[in-house]
Amino acid sequence: MDRELQEAADLRALIEAEPFPRNLAAFIEACAAEMGDAPAANFFEAGITISYRELAEKTRALAAGLAARGIGFGDRVGVMLPNIPAFPLTWLALARIGAIMVPVNVRYTPREVAYVLTDSGAGTIVIEAGVLAEIAEAPEVRNLAAFARPIVVGGAGDWEKLAATSATDFVPEREPELDDLINIQYTSGTTGFPKGCMLSHRYWLTLGRVAAMRANGIVKHVIAAQPFYYMDPQWLLLMAMRLKGTLFVAAKASGTNFLDWVRRYGIEYCIFPQIVLKQVPRPDDRDIPLKMVSVFGLRKNMHAELEARFDVVARESFGMTEVGSALFTPYGATSMVGSGTCGIASPFREASVRDEGGNEVPAGEIGELWIRGPGILQGYWNKPEANADSFREGGWFRTGDLFRRDARGFHYIVGRIKDMIRRSGENIAAREVEAVMLGWQDILEAAAIPVPDIDRGQEVKACIVLKPGVAADAFDVDGFFAHCSAHLAPFKVPRFLEFRASLPKTPSEKVAKHLIVAEREDLRAGAYDRLYRGWLAA
Template identity: 30%
Template sequence: MATPATRAEAIAALTAPGMPYALEEATALGRQVRVFANGPASLRALYEQTASELPFLVYQDERLTFREAWLAASRIGHVLVHGCGVRQGDRVAIAMRNYPEWVLAFTAITSIGAVAVAMNGHWQADELLYGLQDSGATVVLADTERLARLTQPQVRAALPQLQCLAVRTAELPPGVRALQAMTEAVGEVPMPPTHIAPDDFATILYTSGSTGHPKGVVSTHRNILAALLSWELDRAVGERVAGLEPPAVPPPQPGTLLAVPLFHVSGLHASYLSCYRMQRRMVAMHRWDAEQAAELIDRERLTSLVAPAAMTGDLVRVAQQKKYSLASLVTLGGGGAPRAPEQVRQIGASFAQALPNTGWGMTETNAIGTGVGGEDYLARPASSGRCALVLELRIVDETGESLPAGQRGELLVRGTSVFPGYWNRPEVNARSFVDGDWFRTGDVAYLDDEGFLFIVDRIKDLIIRGGENIGCGQVEAALLLHPDVHEAAVYAVPDERMGEEVGATVHGAPGLDVEALRTFLAQHLARFEIPRYIQLAPGPLPRTPSGKILKRQIQQAALAAHQGRVASV
């Protein structure tokens, strides 16, 4: 053990000039930001610098090393440039499951200076059409399921010039070419040469679009790399504060389970892109299944998993059955939505060595923002952690004035990983950024005296009952404290007298009693916060592809089922 450092001492030492994580001031797209002086200049540089012989991609019985993945991506890059006419700055879409080809295509697109458009794999034909038209993609790489939607008449008629390259498809529709045949025909070729600047666009990821059309979040190479190196710096700071030294014998290669879609930052950034510099193996699942996830962790001796609270909750329940050895797990990361404090405690108690970590981040911040893990997280299970060192946070009131520690307001963020704006949405950008470069997150939050962030709710996810503001997240956390409640969604129910009442839909163990649940909640919530309407779901609550509970859908179904009123069960 080395002598532990304070957090301030660790940050100063690790970010000093000449150090690997040295930070310096720079101008990026007109904004003053802190940048990593010694980091890769582009994603292409990241891939080239890490193309080792260590195992990288695992999918079922398929395995590729980092070097093999780079060579395979180089062939795709050659096909895109010379077979499809893709030029620097062109948008190329990916629409498929988490197959190895997703990773290889992304590597190729971002290495030739094009912009990778990560399409939501659950989108139907009209939604795919919207995304392709909005982004102006000239080429799309798609698997069988997505190809069937892309070749529907309305899509082909609207996008006659769109080039479709098929992945893992037995029968090719007219006008569609097979990616494998094209890459095999070119043989071993280098990645086409190009110059990529740090502030060139790299990706467009679409937000969930709960209202209106989804918005395309544009990120630069610098945005993404700042996020990846920020996680590394956070980890290095934590190790110095704990007094940890590099092990005398190198540990086995770490491995992570890719359990969330790559078209979300939790999959793309936290699970996939962070593997390169860590030289971490990544095992991809066809779709989420907690039992299969536990079996893969056991068999492959995986050390980490990043997933939303609903999915890590699934894994906790499997772990408690002790059917599989999950002793190799070191970290169980979160994201997408805050974990209930009770789940944080269950993670700490259910695994041999795995400690929970989580953070707050958005697609618009390239997944970083704040982070917390280990003992800090167990001590503050409701917190999302401290601010990343390349970002700044502010809490403001309705007039935009900054609020002191402990007071709740809207969370604003600015810094190196914050996206430059939404694709083709100048009017939305004008509303989303204030005071030049502060991005309005839409989250209600507060910072404590030590700089730990606590997300209270979404601004649009508050219930106002008789003038009292009730945070849905707080009520959900209380519901999840009950040992028989597995999932919970809390929402507003219109009420003539109070304006809104609290409604909840819960999924839990057989025999869950609603009145007993209300009695339990009385120990944890104020009387006005206890749901007046509780509906028991017959099965798991519906989720988005990234694992978030579809609260709006649940609320609408509950209201419709009872003609505007949720019947008390």
């Protein structure tokens, strides 16, 4: 084992040997006892800071209030809030009493809200007053049990009153344990309805610990610019607490303001938004306080550029709602910069690349990534068919992602099993084609989709969004296809091209390709055909 891998193995052993607290509440209390009045969370745009002591006290009081309201162990509670302090306080208060949070996207339509609340069996909902006013009378939700007596934040709502409940002698009716549920976190899949991942106290404590480990002990100030109803701010809060630091929370993401926030608040760790790399460099870029950043799907040629421009350590990893942190690239693995790797198995996780028969494939070959380990999801809520399809003997979970593993044990993502295009018997990973398309200077966003073809089964269509200021009639079509041909095997080069104003997205900002495919019966209509060198009739 070489030095980089040995260092990672030693750190893994250290992280895994540390005992876990009984539950999330015990973690909060321990942090409060040690950190006291130090800031745990800073909602900087609202001017609200919550100390470690206040976090413990406020979640204890709110837990008492929720319990008095009749919410108890195992009850599912929808939480439909923007990035305000009430969100993490509600989450952690529910955790204290063993109730289960069901996060609901504030941008959901009434139909989508109804699906999540009905599927999860949520008996009530904690909702911001403005959001409630927008959807309360919608026929899809007004007769739901959760809306019969909502807990409203702001306005004339009663959340503030519940949060002021005396908790001097409060003890939950049943103390939750490590493997009791705390979230039913709905995934925004690109096919079918979302599935609710059943996530436990162990899941979150594991993810927070591993995320803190990735930061190599050199950061204190962490930023979350994503909505709390997604995964990231939840584990970023636990990560910051594990690091004895502060989570700075933005009301919403802003590529324009991001680096200003980093400079103003001394941010040392973030999930780096790639769009920032497109901004004009500044002479003081290397002086920003960032020390360590996580990147996901960063193009290989941009990795070293990011590190050099901002004098920062950038590391790729791979995770998903279902398993938390699955793979990580060690802080000390400098030899892997620009390799495109997602890393090696994270602490508490085993990784295996399998063929369609479930057999492990040799190094260098492509197969599906399987993950197992303590604290992964306990299954999809109310989805026995999905569970049967996703879990295998021995506790293995099928990720649905195609990977290859090199001789050192580093993993490289190839694409989604369901995001493959099959042309003339050849499998084409859409992710690979998209990465090449994004290398063309005029393209802001790109998606590769399959187009049915009577001769080849499927052809590749490039759906692209041009950068601001680039006109479609000035786009160098021939140059673009020549670029693709220089970087892709001939059978992978797109045949069709379509300009789009935008790409439809899922709530988690993944491209919703199923919506593109469903837009028209003939996906060739109105597209440029590379073989015929012209635009087809719409």
